[in-house]
Amino acid sequence: MTSTILRALSPWLLLALLFALAPQAFPSASALTMMSVMGVMIIFALSYNILLGQTGLLSFGHAVYYGLGGFVTIHAMNAIIHAKLNLPAPFLPLIGGLAGLAFGALFGLVSTKRAGIVFSMISLGLGELVSSSSFILRSFFGGEEGITTNRTKLAPFFGHKFGPQIEVYYLVAVWCFVCIVAMYALTRTPFGRMCNAVRDNPERAEFIGYSPRMLRFISFCFAAFFAGVAGGLAVLNFEIMNAQQLGAQQSSLVLVMAYVGGAGFFFGPIIGAVIMTFLQITLSDLTSAWQLYFGLLFIAVVLYAPGGVAGWLMLHAEAARRGELWRLAPAYALIAPAFAAGLIGAVMIVELAHHLFDQALDEGSAMRLFGVDVDAASMAPWLVALLLLGAGIGLGRLLWPRVGDAWGVVAARLNRAAAA
Amino acid sequence: MSAALSLVDLHKSFGLTQIIRGLSLEVAAGERHAIIGPNGAGKSTLFHLISGRLKPTSGEIRLNGERIGGLRPYEINRRGLARSFQVTNIFPKLSVYENLRCAALWSLGHKYSFWTRIEGLRDARARAESLMERIGLTARRDAPAGVLSYAEQRALEIGVTIAGDADVIMLDEPTAGMNNTETEQAVALIRKVTEGKTLVMVEHDMGVVFGLADRISVLVYGQIIACDTPARIRENDAVREAYLGQAGH
Numbered sequence: 001m002t003s004t005i006l007r008a009l010s011p012w013l014l015l016a017l018l019f020a021l022a023p024q025a026f027p028s029a030s031a032l033t034m035m036s037v038m039g040v041m042i043i044f045a046l047s048y049n050i051l052l053g054q055t056g057l058l059s060f061g062h063a064v065y066y067g068l069g070g071f072v073t074i075h076a077m078n079a080i081i082h083a084k085l086n087l088p089a090p091f092l093p094l095i096g097g098l099a100g101l102a103f104g105a106l107f108g109l110v111s112t113k114r115a116g117i118v119f120s121m122i123s124l125g126l127g128e129l130v131s132s133s134s135f136i137l138r139s140f141f142g143g144e145e146g147i148t149t150n151r152t153k154l155a156p157f158f159g160h161k162f163g164p165q166i167e168v169y170y171l172v173a174v175w176c177f178v179c180i181v182a183m184y185a186l187t188r189t190p191f192g193r194m195c196n197a198v199r200d201n202p203e204r205a206e207f208i209g210y211s212p213r214m215l216r217f218i219s220f221c222f223a224a225f226f227a228g229v230a231g232g233l234a235v236l237n238f239e240i241m242n243a244q245q246l247g248a249q250q251s252s253l254v255l256v257m258a259y260v261g262g263a264g265f266f267f268g269p270i271i272g273a274v275i276m277t278f279l280q281i282t283l284s285d286l287t288s289a290w291q292l293y294f295g296l297l298f299i300a301v302v303l304y305a306p307g308g309v310a311g312w313l314m315l316h317a318e319a320a321r322r323g324e325l326w327r328l329a330p331a332y333a334l335i336a337p338a339f340a341a342g343l344i345g346a347v348m349i350v351e352l353a354h355h356l357f358d359q360a361l362d363e364g365s366a367m368r369l370f371g372v373d374v375d376a377a378s379m380a381p382w383l384v385a386l387l388l389l390g391a392g393i394g395l396g397r398l399l400w401p402r403v404g405d406a407w408g409v410v411a412a413r414l415n416r417a418a419a420a
Numbered sequence: 421m422s423a424a425l426s427l428v429d430l431h432k433s434f435g436l437t438q439i440i441r442g443l444s445l446e447v448a449a450g451e452r453h454a455i456i457g458p459n460g461a462g463k464s465t466l467f468h469l470i471s472g473r474l475k476p477t478s479g480e481i482r483l484n485g486e487r488i489g490g491l492r493p494y495e496i497n498r499r500g501l502a503r504s505f506q507v508t509n510i511f512p513k514l515s516v517y518e519n520l521r522c523a524a525l526w527s528l529g530h531k532y533s534f535w536t537r538i539e540g541l542r543d544a545r546a547r548a549e550s551l552m553e554r555i556g557l558t559a560r561r562d563a564p565a566g567v568l569s570y571a572e573q574r575a576l577e578i579g580v581t582i583a584g585d586a587d588v589i590m591l592d593e594p595t596a597g598m599n600n601t602e603t604e605q606a607v608a609l610i611r612k613v614t615e616g617k618t619l620v621m622v623e624h625d626m627g628v629v630f631g632l633a634d635r636i637s638v639l640v641y642g643q644i645i646a647c648d649t650p651a652r653i654r655e656n657d658a659v660r661e662a663y664l665g666q667a668g669h
């Protein structure tokens with residue numbers, strides 16, 4: 001009895017430990033900032049997946065609830081500071097959550113009437129509506145600069161004023177942990193199961209007593225609530241909120257995070273949020289063309305790994321558990337150089353083009369690429385890039401059947417084991 | 421007032437085309453009632469009207485005396501009527517067990533509960549497990565419904581229909597496409613699971629119909645041309661001409 005409870009709890013204990021010890025492993029200021037953002041994005045991406053993965057609703061406007069949660073939080077925060085209320089920082093994300101819930105309930109009434117394309121289109125329309133109203137309601141959205149605040153002016157929480165980033169990190173980590181547990185628990189309720197059912201076959205759900213619209217509406221409210229919590233945490237972390245945070249770009253970012261991570265698995269969006277936040281912060285330091293890479297990565301996942309990173313991992317985990325993973329190694333080793341060559345070639349082309357058509361205008365065409373000085377206006381680097389890309393694609397196509405064969409062997413062995 | 425289901429002068433048109441043309445019928449509580457008729461006669465359309473998938477153009481539908489015409493399917497289901505579909509209509513990505521458990525949730529009062537752990541619901545588990553046993557799919561418990569064989573999916577279709585323990589069960593061609601042994605098993609299953617309930621069934625297999633039904637309605641071109649016991653229906657000339665003769669050639 002106690003051992004089964006322990007086994008059920010152990011992933012959560014591990015996660016808590018990971019959150020608690022991460023600053024020990026990555027103590028630098030930049031790492032702490034990045035991990036705080038990751039915590040916020042994990043909540044945001046999981047909230048999105050209540051819609052996409054659990055209920056089968058593809059939203060193009062989920063940042064509305066993140067952003068509005070953030071704006072309400074930041075105004076509440078400034079009012080609290082002004083009135084010297086004794087409400088310390090850790091409670092503020094709840095304000096964001098309630099704001100998200102309120103707007104979710106309001107907009108959910110119109111958007112959850114139908115699923116499918118209608119839902120998607122309404123979410124897009126509502127996103128545009130709220131975005132554009134930020135130009136009209138300037139005192140609420142703060143115009144170009146947005147609204148700022150200062151978290152250290154809030155009442156202290158057991159002596160902590162959340163000035164240092166490490167304190168903010170732990171605040172985010174605790175909220176993130178609680179939200180992950182809560183959203184996971186939600187999937188394991190009658191409501192959560194019926195969301196899956198209505199995702200699979202909304203018509204049949206009606207004939208077993210459930211209103212698909214009501215299920216979608218409740219699901220939408222939960223998603224908006226947790227998005228609002230994420231927005232409130234973002235306010236505490238950044239001490240600023242602007243209209244970009246509720247716009248189309250932020251809405252597509254959360255879609256990409258959930259999808260790349262793997263919407264079919266509860267933990268997929270967690271992986272997606274971590275990867276995409278890491279890439280966003282590191283890539284934007286390395287290259288100003290980082291958004292293009294996001295797009296390429298997204299397309300690659302849609303085309304070649306529709307289950308996302310989580311789906312890919314689960315596939316391999318199953319093989320590893322049965323001790324069959326090594327059978328894939330030769331094929332993977334063979335195709336890895338082709339993959340690397342193609343990737344380097346593609347990156348070179350993007351960077352050369354970006355330099356030539358953008359930065360060269362005021363910096364000249366000389367640039368550094370992978371540590372080598374090249375001239376983006378000369379033939380040589382372009383030829384190398386094209387050669388690498390061509391070789392990568394050619395070899396990849398040539399060798400891909402071997403990967404397929406290896407998987408065929410593994411799948412056959414797994415099936416045989418399952419049948420026995 | 422013992423009619424479980426009563427239809428009065430029911431009409432349904434799609435645009436200008438009349439499909440159900442003034443249909444009246446009473447099914448007593450506890451009765452096993454079969455509806456037969458040629459393809460395109462409007463049998464499935466009639467099921468859609470009763471179960472709320474389609475709204476009648478005019479006429480009245482009563483379930484246990486209460487008017488249900490025009491209500492949503494889930495409202496009708498909550499009042500104790502469940503139906504199966506001619507084309508299998510289950511939750512393809514959910515396991516066999518989840519299909520049955522989900523279908524039982526509302527009737528057990530768990531509704532939209534997001535505060536109880538589903539694994540902790542003993543009544544839902546017991547219902548799903550006993551159903552799984554009865555429809556013979558216990559060995560397929562964790563298989564996604566979408567990968568089951570045709571006969572298995574048809575059995576699950578019946579399981580999902582009866583999981584909510586409705587008083588009135590409507591089955592639309594439950595044995596269509598099955599071979600003889602599968603049909604026999606399906607009939608035994610239907611007999612077993614509709615014990616003490618009202619059954620309305622569309623069926624093409626005359627062996628099944630004459631063996632199972634207390635009364636038979638013959639639906640031709642949107643109207644019931646005869647409604648009687650199996651023995652009398654067999655002797656009815658109009659029925660012979662309109663339907664049985666046709667089925668026999």
Ligand SMILES: Nc1ncnc2c1ncn2[C@@H]1O[C@H](COP(=O)(O)OP(=O)(O)O)[C@@H](O)[C@H]1O
Pocket residue numbers: 434439457458459460461462463464465466
């Ligand atoms: N949604 C619809 N729109 C137009 N015609 C329909 C629709 N549904 C069914 N029909 C027509 O109604 C007639 C009866 O169909 P149906 O009830 O499925 O027959 P049965 O189940 O008796 O074989 C058919 O001619 C069919 O083409």
Ligand SMILES: [Mg+2]
Pocket residue numbers: 463464465506
């Ligand atoms: Mg039919």
